[in-house]
Amino acid sequence: MKPQDPIRTDMVIVGAGPVGLFAVFEAGLLGLSCHLVDNLDRPGGQCAELYPDKPIYDIPAVPVCTGQELVDRLLEQIRPFEPVFHFRQMAERLERTGEGHWRLTTSAGTVLEAPVVVIAAGAGCFVPRRLPLPEAERFEGRSLFYAVRRRADFAGRRILVAGGGDSALDWLLTLEPEAEEIALVHRRDQFRAAPDSVARMRELVDAGRARLIVGQIRALEGEDGELRAVRIRTKEGEIVHPCDRLLAFYGLKMELGPIAGWGLELHEGLIRVDTEAFETNLPGVFAIGDICWYPGKLKLILSGFHEGALMAQKAFRYCRPDEKLVFRYTTSSSELHKRLGVRS
Amino acid sequence: MTIRVHVTDREGQLHELDAEPGWTLMEVIREAGLPIEAACGGCCACATCHVYVDEDWLGRLAEPSEEEQAMLDEAFEVRDNSRLACQIRLDESLSGIRVTLAPEF
Numbered sequence: 001m002k003p004q005d006p007i008r009t010d011m012v013i014v015g016a017g018p019v020g021l022f023a024v025f026e027a028g029l030l031g032l033s034c035h036l037v038d039n040l041d042r043p044g045g046q047c048a049e050l051y052p053d054k055p056i057y058d059i060p061a062v063p064v065c066t067g068q069e070l071v072d073r074l075l076e077q078i079r080p081f082e083p084v085f086h087f088r089q090m091a092e093r094l095e096r097t098g099e100g101h102w103r104l105t106t107s108a109g110t111v112l113e114a115p116v117v118v119i120a121a122g123a124g125c126f127v128p129r130r131l132p133l134p135e136a137e138r139f140e141g142r143s144l145f146y147a148v149r150r151r152a153d154f155a156g157r158r159i160l161v162a163g164g165g166d167s168a169l170d171w172l173l174t175l176e177p178e179a180e181e182i183a184l185v186h187r188r189d190q191f192r193a194a195p196d197s198v199a200r201m202r203e204l205v206d207a208g209r210a211r212l213i214v215g216q217i218r219a220l221e222g223e224d225g226e227l228r229a230v231r232i233r234t235k236e237g238e239i240v241h242p243c244d245r246l247l248a249f250y251g252l253k254m255e256l257g258p259i260a261g262w263g264l265e266l267h268e269g270l271i272r273v274d275t276e277a278f279e280t281n282l283p284g285v286f287a288i289g290d291i292c293w294y295p296g297k298l299k300l301i302l303s304g305f306h307e308g309a310l311m312a313q314k315a316f317r318y319c320r321p322d323e324k325l326v327f328r329y330t331t332s333s334s335e336l337h338k339r340l341g342v343r344s
Numbered sequence: 345m346t347i348r349v350h351v352t353d354r355e356g357q358l359h360e361l362d363a364e365p366g367w368t369l370m371e372v373i374r375e376a377g378l379p380i381e382a383a384c385g386g387c388c389a390c391a392t393c394h395v396y397v398d399e400d401w402l403g404r405l406a407e408p409s410e411e412e413q414a415m416l417d418e419a420f421e422v423r424d425n426s427r428l429a430c431q432i433r434l435d436e437s438l439s440g441i442r443v444t445l446a447p448e449f
């Protein structure tokens with residue numbers, strides 16, 4: 001993709017999980033504005049992706065709230081600071097600019113420049129779980145896919161979709177009209193996808209327009225990256241299912257991804273920081289939340305919030321080297337009230 | 345009374361672990377330093393604590409919840425005796441249980 005003109009801001013935050021979101025607040029109180037990059041399509045990180053409906057009991061002064069409620073409240077809390085989100089893109093490259101700032105380039109070609117970069121990348125990017133078969137790699141990107149990037153790759157093909165959730169069923173239903181043949185493989189005859197999609201899938205199966213195979217993928221067959229058949233273990237024994245496209249949905253997992261190549265000092269896959277400002281070995285690059293490591297680190301939302309507050313103090317010095325930082329309470333400061341948009 | 349847990353790792357090595365009542369099977373395995381990823385820390389949200397339970401013990405466990413089944417859907421090499429170790433809470437009646445770590449992915 002062609003590089004775009006850089007967007008300049010005070011702070012670029014990688015990761016819009018709870019910790020990245022709260023960092024917007026802490027930075028905002030000090031008058032700093034933020035852009036956030038996340039490869040998911042919405043804010044909230046693990047809370048929104050892994051446990052939106054599960055209760056959290058250890059947020060101070062919030063006896064209980066669900067993962068999604070926490071995210072919604074954080075979004076409300078940071079709204080006055082007008083954060084700008086860049087979703088569906090991965091922070092890929094980090095480099096120093098001539099003027100000593102940082103330039104971050106995303107997979108979508110967005111270029112952001114700021115004196116401060118805050119890595120709040122949690123356990124890393126959510127990426128699709130790959131098929132754990134040794135031969136899978138040979139087919140990936142050619143006839144085995146974990147997402148649909150181009151519909152044309154599937155038109156007129158004999159498609160096998162694997163999985164029992166919404167992604168699997170939605171794509172089965174979407175691709176059915178344009179497929180030469182389509183089948184669904186799932187380990188049991190129960191589906192956690194939306195009941196309506198399940199009903200529509202069963203209609204297609206009853207009408208003979210799709211095949212349902214209850215079983216698990218054992219092996220892939222084919223040459224030169226082109227799939228010919230998939231071996232499936234079923235209750236009745238192993239079957240060979242001929243197909244030339246496999247679309248597998250085994251959920252998401254988290255991977256450190258491109259950040260690993262940014263020259264940051266790591267400790268067992270996490271970014272080492274100091275506990276005064278949560279700064280990394282690169283000056284002006286901070287790491288907070290689950291991604292950072294220091295002796296005694298706890299992977300709790302609470303700890304990430306604290307890390308964000310201290311980080312913002314030092315970040316201010318990079319962004320406003322000539323200004324003095326005055327410590328103020330939100331309760332009483334009219335300056336902070338102005339920033340928060342409340343009347344004092 | 346401590347609870348005895350027998351775990352076979354992916355190399356076929358047998359480990360005898362002691363557990364306190366109330367711990368989950370995943371916690372016992374993780375605390376012993378055996379390779380169980382347990383990425384979500386026991387919240388039934390990752391399927392990386394997948395184990396095979398010895399057939400003799402399978403019937404003594406409570407049936408897996410729908411939530412556990414849904415997570416097992418995202419695991420690989422799932423068998424009839426597959427369970428998520430974080431969903432098995434240990435008590436004295438389970439002392440002696442035998443499990444095998446499922447392949448990692």
Ligand SMILES: Cc1cc2nc3c(=O)[nH]c(=O)nc-3n(C[C@H](O)[C@H](O)[C@H](O)COP(=O)(O)OP(=O)(O)OC[C@H]3O[C@@H](n4cnc5c(N)ncnc54)[C@H](O)[C@@H]3O)c2cc1C
Binds near residue numbers: 019044123
């Ligand atoms: C099931 C479960 C239950 C939990 N319960 C609790 C609890 O009760 N209390 C508690 O305190 N904690 C709990 N936690 C832990 C808590 O969710 C984490 O501590 C918290 O989500 C960490 O927030 P974060 O913002 O650091 O990272 P995350 O929430 O992981 O967000 C990181 C974001 O960064 C994005 N990202 C990463 N790399 C890149 C990149 N290169 N480019 C673009 N985007 C990127 C990711 O897509 C993700 O959205 C629980 C976790 C799980 C899984």
Ligand code: FES
Binds near residue numbers: 383393415428429430
């Ligand atoms: S530890 Fe994640 S499902 Fe058990």
